[in-house]
Amino acid sequence: MATSLDFMSAYPLSAKAAVHTPVVFRAGMDYLGRLPWPSLEGLRDFARFARIGDSALRTALSRAKAEGSLVVEKDEAGAKRYRLSQAQLDIGLSLIHAEQRPEGFILAVFSFRSEDTTERAALRDLLRDFGFRKLAQNTYINGRIETAGLKAEVKKLGLEDHLFVFTCPDIEDADLVRRILALFDLEARKAELSAYLKRLRAFLPEGLEDDELARRLLYVGPVHYENCEVGEPPFPATYLPEDYPLKEIQAFYGERLALGQDKMLAYYTKSNQ
DSSP states (O other): OOOHHHHHHHSOOOHHHHHHHHHHHHHHTTTOTTSOOOOHHHHHHHHHHTTOOHHHHHHHHHHHHHHTSEEEEEOTTSOEEEEEOHHHHHHHHHHSOGGGOOSSEEEEEEOOOTTOHHHHHHHHHHHHHTTOEEEETTEEEEOSOOOHHHHHHHHHHTOGGGEEEEEEOOOOOHHHHHHHHTTSOHHHHHHHHHHHHHHHHHHSOTTOOHHHHHHHHHHHHHHHIIIIIITSOSSOGGGSOTTOTHHHHHHHHHHHHHHHHHHHHHHHHHHTO
């Protein structure tokens, strides 16, 4: 029988994920402009809950600033606040809500000279960040994501002349679709998601104290993103088997988020004064 501790043991957060989680939450609440961006104290409180020590937290913050995923700014009182960069926000938005994607696929084809190994590697890493999977040599596939953020990042790298993006709104060849799906082990994926759902239910039972519920819901955020957004096969939900557990996971998690949103806001506000 799954227990609440099983979830954190099975899905430990990295220091990087723990640092980004409160910042991503604030970005998602952007319509509530009165909310401050996270402070160091707020990041530390959540990181300790996620079993991340202070030293690892400092290292993760330094790396996030260096790579440009977090931007540091000062508020009116001169206190440091940590804001999500636009590039990081674009990557996240391109990957969520796979079940709402239009029909079809996107193919990304790139071409380099044999000696351009650094540039090729940079583009491959960027495609993976946006959820693309390798289909063939120099060809990656994804569902129908919004590509504006991807193209902007490719342009920043100066590699726009090497990448060709093709939208395939419909594939009438059922055998071709079957071959694409065969690249991904859906049966193993179903088993992974079933185990995830069992642990998730045990981690988010009814009756949790306010701050405990808030911290747990925040903890689930990056785990859910990695397992149910980034980890999903890169095509629309209409191609998945009927007994695929993703819809049940989304429904349960969405219900818990709706019930706990006020508690998350209260915890965030209190810990980031």
